Amino acid sequence: MFKALADGTRRHLLDALYRRDGLTLGELAAGCPELTRFGVMKHLAVLESAGLVVPRRVGREKHHYLNPVPIRQIHDRWMSKYRRRTTKALIDLKSRLEERP
Amino acid sequence: MSGPDHVYQIRIRTTPERLWAAITDPEETRRYYFGARNTMGGPAGSRWESRVEDGTLFIEGEILESDPPRRLVQTFHYLGDETARTEAATRVSWEIERDGDECVLTLVHHGLEAAPGTRRVVSTGGWTTILARLKEYLEA
Numbered sequence: 001m002f003k004a005l006a007d008g009t010r011r012h013l014l015d016a017l018y019r020r021d022g023l024t025l026g027e028l029a030a031g032c033p034e035l036t037r038f039g040v041m042k043h044l045a046v047l048e049s050a051g052l053v054v055p056r057r058v059g060r061e062k063h064h065y066l067n068p069v070p071i072r073q074i075h076d077r078w079m080s081k082y083r084r085r086t087t088k089a090l091i092d093l094k095s096r097l098e099e100r101p
Numbered sequence: 102m103s104g105p106d107h108v109y110q111i112r113i114r115t116t117p118e119r120l121w122a123a124i125t126d127p128e129e130t131r132r133y134y135f136g137a138r139n140t141m142g143g144p145a146g147s148r149w150e151s152r153v154e155d156g157t158l159f160i161e162g163e164i165l166e167s168d169p170p171r172r173l174v175q176t177f178h179y180l181g182d183e184t185a186r187t188e189a190a191t192r193v194s195w196e197i198e199r200d201g202d203e204c205v206l207t208l209v210h211h212g213l214e215a216a217p218g219t220r221r222v223v224s225t226g227g228w229t230t231i232l233a234r235l236k237e238y239l240e241a
């Protein structure tokens with residue numbers, strides 16, 4: 001899973017699915033004009049074997065879904081429940097300060 | 102045919118029969134489903150409900166398909182939130198596949214486009230918490 005996340009293109013594909021879940025290969029490839037369709041397919045295969053993306057067939061098309069469960073498990077592994085509130089407060093502070101021009 | 106809105110998948114070291122029991126037996130669901138007793142063991146056409154410890158009803162619906170220990174489809178109407186309560190029922194399916202000494206559990210949620218209140222509740226840690234705890238419970 002860490003290997004899957006270590007690549008910028010794969011994080012870009014996850015970002016695309018986070019914005020709009022259930023995209024097809026064609027739609028994902030359109031968002032990565034620097035890559036061939038085959039290149040996108042290879043990256044998707046890595047994400048699928050890491051469990052981060054789950055493919056589903058809908059009619060004749062294959063759609064790709066972002067699976068948040070492994071990310072949640074990583075979060076739970078290192079984040080004690082007592083520290084969650086403080087961490088969230090700091091992240092919220094960062095986003096509030098950084099959204100100002 | 103429109104696709105699902107959310108797909109969650111988790112691998113759990115257990116058998117399909119054991120996993121099915123953990124999903125459908127109210128005495129087991131309370132161990133990982135925010136303390137709630139879920140009555141999802143009935144056949145297609147029966148009602149199901151989820152009640153928290155003090156007896157408050159917080160989710161209700163109908164069983165649409167029940168094929169133990171492989172597939173369960175239910176309508177899902179979340180009542181624990183003012184907005185969600187007024188929304189149309191959504192649809193959840195649980196799919197169990199054996200893979201060696203593990204099971205792959207896939208949970209698919211449909212109909213959230215028309216139910217933003219329910220979407221908010223299930224996507225801000227709802228399903229991920231339940232599935233992570235279910236795994237912890239069964240593998241303990």
